[in-house]
Amino acid sequence: MLAKDTRRARAIARALVLEVGGQGATARLVGIKQPSVAGWIKNGVSQTRENDLRFRFPALKVWKRFPPKAERVD
Numbered sequence: 001m002l003a004k005d006t007r008r009a010r011a012i013a014r015a016l017v018l019e020v021g022g023q024g025a026t027a028r029l030v031g032i033k034q035p036s037v038a039g040w041i042k043n044g045v046s047q048t049r050e051n052d053l054r055f056r057f058p059a060l061k062v063w064k065r066f067p068p069k070a071e072r073v074d
Helices: 002-020 021-028 035-043 047-056
Strands: none
Touching: 002 021, 002 035, 021 047, 035 047
16 A cells, blocks of 8 residues: 555656646745755655645645545544
8 A cells, every 4th residue: 555655645746846847946836945856756745745735735736636635534
């Protein structure tokens, strides 16, 4: 299951960077340095960061393509 989550996190990172217009533009928008964005592409966006980005930038189209993961309720 971890590999599937990692693939999803990397796909979100790639789609986000593509939508915003590159790693540099994404870094400036989010307020981080470009190497961190490169790390997202390599390792995926953490769940915490994904939630932060969803909250800060809700109008991005990437969120329609990757809806939030449903929490498991037992």
